[in-house]
Amino acid sequence: MGVMEKMRNSTASILWILIFSFGVLWVLADTQVFDAMSVGPRNLGTVNGEEISLDEYNQRVSNYTDQFSQQSGRTMTPEMRAMYENQAWEDLVAARLIEQKINELGITVTDSELMEMVTGDNPAPFIREQFQQEDGTIDQIALRAAIESPENSEIWIMIEQQLRENRRQQKLNNFISSGMQVSSMDIRNEFIRANSFADIEYVRFPYSEISNDEITVTEDELRDYYENNSARFQRNETYQFRFVSWDKTPTAEDTTNTVQEIEDLRPAFEDAVNDSLFVLRYQSAVPYRGSFVSIDEIRDEYRPVVDLEEGEVSEVVMINGDPFVFKKIEQRGDEIKFAVLSYGVEADPIGTIDRLAEEAEEFQFYAESDGFEEEAERRELEVQQATATKDTPFIPGLGASEQTLRILENLRENRISDPIELDNVFIVAQMLEKTPEGTRPFEEVRSQVENAVRTQKRKELMASRVSERLQGNSDLESLASASDREVQSASDIRMNGSNISGAGRELRVIGAIFDMEVGETSNAIQGENAVFVVRVTNFDKADPSEMTSADESEIRNRLEQQKFTSFNEVFIERLREGADIKDNRSQILR
Incomplete structure (x- = not known):
């Protein structure tokens, strides 16, 4: 009151x-x-302050998806679309970085260069493709008419911009290539490595013959190895999360609807004059081949076509859960030409997919207020836990999922995600814990450290034993006899090879072989899987004077390509490391 x-x-x-x-x-x-x-961010992101717009991102994604549909004729899965979306972003970032580097280097294309690319004797590929005559020359009259036509003015502006950018990119590539010249010595050495061979005899002592009981490892040794090899135990940011899922497996009703779809098309299929066009138009899962097939070679599942009359279409046949009908087009002796109409059974976009999406949205809504576990228990949904690692799309329990990883990167601890549609399921995830990148704790990697230390000690112990045994058995035969082993042989070991017949991948041993003389017996060589004692029985070393001009040209081109490819693999990454990249996708594309 x-x-x-x-x-x-x-x-x-x-x-x-x-x-x-x-x-x-x-x-x-x-x-x-x-x-x-x-208002949030006004653009999808920036690269050193330069914007990436939503429009150009959407255009690039659309180009990728259209290209996929045209090439495959299949419906794009959610996960595949997420992959293309991520590729579009990465490509746009790379394009900005390269453009900025070109500007930084002052690479330009003059108007005279541009004119040469359009009207010169050796025009750009695009111009040649559009205006080349049968004799290989350019139709200059048609080209000039196209340039001077008023209605083409805007198109030519776009063409010129693209030609300028292509030439600037080419100049950057030339600039990079100029710093990666292949010397005559490089070519000579590559010719020798590729054409030099050795024959050897050897005795092999596998590390696996030393048991764990023969090796003792102290705590100090483990700690020292961990400290001295910390780079081996780095991890990216990791995510501990739990999730519930809704299976998108087609229902019995979906199967019935697909079967009915095929059944409804049977009369039209039977009346079709152009079977190839019919199969293409109705997007059969089995493409039209149009060739005759021997009756004996027809797959068991397709055998119903054998008993049909020409022009007749079979009843619907279920093969691996999908409906098929077959049309016998023509029979020639014991060979048949036929067409197949089939659809893969998929979950209905409205009756099944939308219903599952709605269930996932309802779960997420109530889980936000009532608790994740409580809502899962109320709906009798199984809660699963998983761990994901940044930049590693494969997630145990879910498979490869770029979009799940991207959502987890932006999800705060204890927060619940919106529904995520994967290829086979919908999921809703809750972030439990984020662990920043860095060196993994010693206790977490203790078993790995111990295995590494034991392996190292096992190698050292075996090498020591073989060296001691060599002191009293200097030739290969006596060493083999004293060690109860056989002398093995391997021939045609290439200098730039990696494998020894009967012994596997052994780069260090091959390197040692080509530093020896014929008849020489090596000391104990620590290989990848065993200790080796080797005797060289023959060398067939290449003579650089026998290298032909064709050999030299092939080697030069190959080495230049290798250098250029290796450089490109790290070029963009280096530009990224020094760039200020802001990614607003999680806010703009929610």
Whole structure:
């Protein structure tokens, strides 16, 4: 009663406060301050301050998806679309970085260069493709008419811009290539490595013959190895999360609908004059081949076509859960030409997919307020846990999923994601813990450290034993006899090869072989999987004077390509490392 009395006595004051507040809000609304507060990023991202717009991103994604549809004729899965979306972003970032590097280097294309690319004796490929005559020359009259036509003015502006960018890119490639010249010595050495061979005899002592009981490892040794090899135990940011899922497996009703679809097309298929066009138009899962097939070679599942009359279409046949019908087009002796109409059974986009999406959205809504586990229990959904690692799309329990990884990167601890549509399921995830990148704790990698230390000690112990045995058995035969082993042989070991017949990949041993003389027996060589003692029985070393001009040209081109490819693999990454890249996709594309 006292509280109500105070409120009645304060009515006038409260009223004036409300009037003042509404006045302030009215003034602020006129200044559009709330619009400024509510608006998020105005672009998809920036690269060193240069914007990447949503329009160009959407255009690139659309180009990728259209190209996929035209080439495959299949419907794009959610995960595949996510992959193309990520590729579009990466490509746009790379394009900005390269453009900025070109500008930094001052690479330009003059108007005279551009004219040469359009009207010169050796025009750009695009011009040649459009205006080349049968004799290989350019139709200069048609080209000039196309250039001077007023309705083509905007098109030519776009063409010129593209030609300039292509030439600038070419100049950058030339600039990079100029710093990666292949010397005559490089070519000579590559010719020798590729054409030099050795024959050897050897005795092999596998590391696996030393048991764990023969090796002792102390705590200090483990700690020292961990400290000295910390680079081996780095990890990217990791995500511990839990999730519930809804299976998108087609229902019995979906199967029935697909079967009915095929059944409804049977009369039209039978009446079709152009079977190739019919199969293409109705997007059969089995493409039209149009060739005769021997009856004996027809797959068991397709055997119903054998008993048909020419032009007849079979009843619907289920093969691996999908409906098929077959049309016998023509029979020639014991050979048949036929066509197949089939659809893969997929979950209905409305009856099944939309219903599952709605269930996932409802779960996410109630889980936000009532708790993730509580809502899962109420709906009798199994809660699963998983771990994901940044830049590693494969997630145990879910498979490869770029979009799940991207969502996890932007999900705060204890927050619940929106529904995520994968190829086979919908999921809703809750972030449990984010672990930043860095060196993994010793206790977490202790078993790996111990295995590495044991392996190292096993190699050293075996090498020591073989060296001791060599002191009293200097030739290969006596060493083999004293060690109860056989002398093995391998021939035609290439200098730039990696494998020894009967011994596997052994780069270090091959390197040692070509530093020896014929008849020489090596000391103990620590290989990848065993200790080797080797004797060279023959060398067939290449003579550089026998290298032909064709050999030299092939080697030069190959080495230049290898250098250029290796450089390109790290070029963009180096540009990225020094760039200020802002990625607003998680806010713009929610």
